[in-house]
Amino acid sequence: MQLGQEPSQFLENRLFYRGRKFNFEVNKLRLPIGIEGYWEVIRHPGGALAVPITPEGKLVLVRQYRFTVEGRLLEFPAGTVEPDEDPAETIKRELEEEAGYRAKTWQTLGKFPLAPGYSDEFIYAYLAQDLEKLDQPPQQDEDEDIEVVLMSFEEFEQAIMAGEPIDAKSITSFFMARLLMDNG
Incomplete structure (x- = not known):
C-alpha cells in the first residue's frame, strides 16, 4: 500500500x-x-540532502551547530525545499552554499519520511559525485555555523558506531548511498 x-x-x-x-x-x-x-x-515542505563524494573517495560533511540539541552535529549538506522548488535544485544550491562544492554527476537515492510520528517532512536524498571545489562559494545563510569535514567511508562508519552526534537523515542516506554503490 x-x-x-x-x-x-x-x-x-x-x-x-x-x-x-x-x-x-x-x-x-x-x-x-x-x-x-x-x-x-x-x-514541513521537505528537505533535500546530498551524500557528496570527492574524486579521491572522501565524503564531504558539515559539522553544524544546532540550537535544538545545543551542540554541533555531523551531517551531510542539506536544506529545506523552497516553495515551488524541485528538491534536486534545492540540494545543488545547498551543496554550494554549505560545503563549497559543485557536483557534475547526480543520482537519486530516494525519499523517506524523517519523523512520521509528528511531522509530514520527507527527505529527498541524492548521491553527488565528480565534485569540484568552488573558488568562490556562495554566502552561507547568516544563521549557519558550519565547518566542512572530509572523511573516508570507514571514518564515517566508525563515527556512527562510536556514537558521535550525527543526525538520522545523514546516517540513513549514507547507507542508501552504500547500497547503491555496492549494487551499481
Missing part, C-alpha cells in the same frame, strides 16, 4: 501556527480505524 491511500477524516482545526520553516497544527481527526481525537503535526 502506498502512503496517502488511507487518509484520516479532518473534523476540526484547533490550533495553527505559521513559522519561518514549518507550520504547526493541532487537528481533530477520525483515523481509518474509526477512532477520533486531537493530533499534533508539524507541516
Whole structure:
C-alpha cells in the first residue's frame, strides 16, 4: 500500500501556527480505524540532502551547530525545499552554499519520511559525485555555523558506531548511498 491511500477524516482545526520553516497544527481527526481525537503535526515542505563524494573517495560533511540539541552535529549538506522548488535544485544550491562544492554527476537515492510520528517532512536524498571545489562559494545563510569535514567511508562508519552526534537523515542516506554503490 502506498502512503496517502488511507487518509484520516479532518473534523476540526484547533490550533495553527505559521513559522519561518514549518507550520504547526493541532487537528481533530477520525483515523481509518474509526477512532477520533486531537493530533499534533508539524507541516514541513521537505528537505533535500546530498551524500557528496570527492574524486579521491572522501565524503564531504558539515559539522553544524544546532540550537535544538545545543551542540554541533555531523551531517551531510542539506536544506529545506523552497516553495515551488524541485528538491534536486534545492540540494545543488545547498551543496554550494554549505560545503563549497559543485557536483557534475547526480543520482537519486530516494525519499523517506524523517519523523512520521509528528511531522509530514520527507527527505529527498541524492548521491553527488565528480565534485569540484568552488573558488568562490556562495554566502552561507547568516544563521549557519558550519565547518566542512572530509572523511573516508570507514571514518564515517566508525563515527556512527562510536556514537558521535550525527543526525538520522545523514546516517540513513549514507547507507542508501552504500547500497547503491555496492549494487551499481
